[in-house]
Amino acid sequence: xxxxxxxxxxxxxxxxxxxxxxxxxxxxxxxxxxxxxxxxxxxxxxxxxxxxxxxxxxxxxxxxxxxxxxxxxxxxxxxxxxxxxxxxxxxxxxxxxxxxx
Amino acid sequence: xxxxxxxxxxxxxxxxxxxxxxxxxxxxxxxxxxxxxxxxxxxxxxxxxxxxxxxxxxxxxxxxxxxxxxxxxxxxxxxxxxxxxxxxxxxxxxxxxxxxxxxxxxxxxxxxxxxxxxxxxxxxxxxxxxxxxxxxxxxxxxxxxxxxxxxxxxxxxxxxxxxxxxxxxxxxxxxxxxxxxxxxxxxxxxxxxxxxxxxxxxxxxxxxxxxxxxxxxxxxxxxxxxxxxxxxxxxxxxxxxxxxxxxxxxxxxxxxxxxxxxxxxxxxxxxxxxxxxxxxxxxxxxxxxxxxxxxxxxxxxxxxxxxxxxxxxxxxxxxxxxxxxxxxxxxxxxxxxxxxxxxxxxxxxxxxxxxxxxxxxxxxxxxxxxxxxxxxxxxxxxxxxxxxxxxxxxxxxxxxxxxxxxxxxxxxxxxxxxxxxxxxxxxxxxxxxxxxxxxxxxxxxxxx
Numbered sequence: 001x002x003x004x005x006x007x008x009x010x011x012x013x014x015x016x017x018x019x020x021x022x023x024x025x026x027x028x029x030x031x032x033x034x035x036x037x038x039x040x041x042x043x044x045x046x047x048x049x050x051x052x053x054x055x056x057x058x059x060x061x062x063x064x065x066x067x068x069x070x071x072x073x074x075x076x077x078x079x080x081x082x083x084x085x086x087x088x089x090x091x092x093x094x095x096x097x098x099x100x101x
Numbered sequence: 102x103x104x105x106x107x108x109x110x111x112x113x114x115x116x117x118x119x120x121x122x123x124x125x126x127x128x129x130x131x132x133x134x135x136x137x138x139x140x141x142x143x144x145x146x147x148x149x150x151x152x153x154x155x156x157x158x159x160x161x162x163x164x165x166x167x168x169x170x171x172x173x174x175x176x177x178x179x180x181x182x183x184x185x186x187x188x189x190x191x192x193x194x195x196x197x198x199x200x201x202x203x204x205x206x207x208x209x210x211x212x213x214x215x216x217x218x219x220x221x222x223x224x225x226x227x228x229x230x231x232x233x234x235x236x237x238x239x240x241x242x243x244x245x246x247x248x249x250x251x252x253x254x255x256x257x258x259x260x261x262x263x264x265x266x267x268x269x270x271x272x273x274x275x276x277x278x279x280x281x282x283x284x285x286x287x288x289x290x291x292x293x294x295x296x297x298x299x300x301x302x303x304x305x306x307x308x309x310x311x312x313x314x315x316x317x318x319x320x321x322x323x324x325x326x327x328x329x330x331x332x333x334x335x336x337x338x339x340x341x342x343x344x345x346x347x348x349x350x351x352x353x354x355x356x357x358x359x360x361x362x363x364x365x366x367x368x369x370x371x372x373x374x375x376x377x378x379x380x381x382x383x384x385x386x387x388x389x390x391x392x393x394x395x396x397x398x399x400x401x402x403x404x405x406x407x408x409x410x411x412x413x414x415x416x417x418x419x420x421x422x423x424x425x426x427x428x429x430x431x432x433x434x435x436x437x438x439x440x441x442x443x444x445x446x447x448x449x450x451x452x453x454x455x456x457x458x459x460x461x462x463x464x465x466x467x468x469x470x471x472x473x474x475x476x477x478x479x480x481x482x483x484x485x486x487x488x489x490x491x492x493x494x495x496x497x498x499x500x501x502x503x504x505x506x507x508x509x510x511x512x513x514x515x516x517x518x519x520x521x522x523x524x525x526x527x528x529x530x531x532x533x534x535x536x537x538x539x540x541x542x543x544x545x546x547x548x549x
Contacts, residue, residue: 015366021367050467059370061364095465
């Protein structure tokens with residue numbers, strides 16, 4: 001059965017220039033291996049589609065039970081010149097949590 | 102004599118942050134230091150623009166309000182203030198602080214830290230980190246500020262200044278500097294510097310580690326979010342820290358809030374670069390050690406980079422925006438028709454035109470398969486232009502829909518703003534010369 005990540009995890013988005021960071025944490029630490037297995041860099045890149053024009057790099061941080069995604073060319077041309085309503089991509093944490101696994 | 106323990110508070114996490122939580126923190130937090138971090142990526146360049154119009158300006162617009170609220174308390178509680186509110190003009194900012202102190206009859210030593218402004222001193226062949234090109238590609242550069250490290254703040258701290266006003270300083274360094282001075286850490290003690298820098302990183306966004314930018318009802322509930330308390334860290338001379346907040350304030354400090362902030366805006370957790378040290382976060386552990394008390398340890402460090410990052414501001418033209426709402430039956434179809442009309446009329450002149458339907462897909466450009474018709478939709482259009490006139494036309498076209506567009510459109514808004522673009526480059530440390538100096542209030546301030 002497919003479940004939305006929002007049921008399993010919490011997430012924070014950050015921005016540096018045109019790069020978006022998404023940190024993903026299981027609501028229950030026991031689900032961390034499941035996230036590691038399913039929420040791969042490729043799966044995130046496919047889910048975010050047009051939002052990430054560059055690449056998605058994933059870091060595993062088992063000490064923190066965290067996955068950290070660094071998405072390049074994801075904020076139009078960067079906060080300062082973007083035409084987006086949310087130029088920082090602050091809302092994109094919930095784009096990731098809308099993903100089904 | 103070196104100390105064994107310090108308490109450092111975060112009284113602001115960005116330029117427009119609330120003032121009242123800093124007042125509570127300063128009055129009740131029993132702080133040794135209060136750090137006010139008020140500069141985002143673009144803020145200094147925008148301040149450079151203001152300074153170009155008026156040489157006595159260019160510092161943080163809320164400087165007076167913050168200092169008037171905080172100086173009397175910090176003078177009473179012997180809390181030293183470290184801030185980057187100098188923005189593009191630390192000299193004028195420090196003078197303003199000295200004037201406020203004099204007006205309030207407070208005996209405070211104010212110091213300024215300069216040297217981050219490298220405007221006009223960048224070689225055009227320097228690499229632009231974001232594009233892979235060089236600065237030569239940007240012909241309308243007007244501001245360049247280097248991210249100074251903690252070392253730039255040390256002389257003013259060591260000389261006993263009560264308020265240290267700097268311009269662009271790396272956020273975490275504002276917190277690290279007091280630790281270096283008070284604990285006597287060496288500037289190549291990479292392990293302790295890494296621990297301290299990480300604690301600074303956790304505090305630099307203030308409320309974002311105490312439950313701000315975090316709440317999600319039913320999943321991540323935060324008590325009394327309306328009165329969010331700001332954080333402080335209790336740090337010992339080994340760099341071991343506990344993040345907490347003043348009892349009775351809103352918000353929460355939990356392993357979850359700390360974890361989210363730990364990785365916030367980190368581009369590489371194996372090598373988080375600061376001007377002072379490169380931090381490896383892979384060994385970091387966090388543990389709840391009491392109510393609203395979370396311990397952080399295990400960061401490791403390696404030598405600081407040989408270069409400093411520089412934020413370069415350039416004129417990036419204009420942005421024109423307009424909005425209009427549609428509600429009730431067929432709201433989405435009417436908004437869509439309005440979007441088609443606007444694209445038809447503006448598209449040829451504004452190639453960058455972007456149309457969003459707020460309530461549908463304005464934030465992500467997709468609704469990820471979400472179903473159901475919205476009751477109301479707000480159309481928003483934006484475009485980048487080279488001239489102000491063309492930017493104005495974007496909003497006018499939206500307003501013209503009042504009598505010329507689909508049925509039932511209302512609630513127009515339009516705006517025009519000039520855009521400051523930011524790119525980054527790197528500069529050799531030797532090319533950035535910092536200085537610290539005590540600042541006195543102007544004579545005429547007393548006469549006023």
